[in-house]
Amino acid sequence: MSDRIQDLQKSLSEGLPQCSVEIRRHGGVELISSKENLVGVLAYLREHFGYRHLSHISCVDWLEQNQFELVYILWNYESRIQLFVKVRLARVNGSGISVRHLWPQADTYEREIAEMYGLPFDGNENPRELILEDWDNKPPMRRDFDTRAYSKEAFYDRPGREDAKDVRSVISGRSGEEIPEIAIPYTRK
């Protein structure tokens, strides 16, 4: 297995000299591309390395470096080696490039990222909303979106249950029921 991965790394480095290829973890190869080369790299992997299957497009919010990182997870059915293609994009006014022409299912992932991170994709303009409905706030999966503050403001709390304190004794006292002895060690102080 590891021999085949090292062979793959070698042939990928030769075939794509502009990208850095590393073995990151067991059974996985990571390939870091630039935004300009991305579509070409993906098409090349698809045509010449048998990476016909796009498993997922994931997005990582690097708030401190002011960047988004897209991770294209590819799968080869013959060699059964997973490949991660990573690309860094500008966080402010940045945009990704759509790969719908290579894999039609990329549309769903791009819609999700556009909705959850606010990152538009060139070639996939004005995507329909996927999960959220009538959302008018900051994209919720961005790290600078404070979900706790938002939920405190938007939704009601049940009085007395705003924090994580243990209320089992209050509840059991209401019905005159005793907390069994085995449960007492798990009581939060």
Added chain:
Amino acid sequence: MEINDKDTLTIVEHIKNFARRHSLFVLAYGTGCGAIEIPPTMTSRYDAERFGIVGRATPRQADVLLITGYLSVKTLKRVIRTYEQMQDPKYVIGFGSCTINGGMYWDSYNTIKVLDQYMPVDVYINGCMPRPESVISGFIKLQQLIKAGKADGWKKYQENLDWYRANQKKVIKNWNMPDYNW
């Protein structure tokens, strides 16, 4: 509720409540993870049908709406629409911690925390998740409330419709649903 001069239920109400509590038709609709507890409750091991609890396919045939877990804002819109289509008398059972105080979704940006701010709840079943035994015990509690004439959430909804509607519209920004008029 018809109350006679002795301040108790009339005999007609008693007969009505008897019929209602022994034929609880549950809408076959589930939100969140709790819906997975309904098949074991309905099938042979726990057999909820011996209490008259039967599934129904459409809101207009159903008496009981089960909210089986967390409610996202998107689902809340559909649930309100469903609830308003149901015929009176209708009952709501809140199912699991998520409907009571948000449960594990207490700081989520997209799920409501307290269900009875948005629709009237007759019985809450606590637990995450409640086992089929507690589901059936919740239904028995609902039957007792109906017998005593206290399961009148649907009347509260009609009387306090403005309050409920204001709460609903606070979270549902694009209110494009018909306004029912009782």
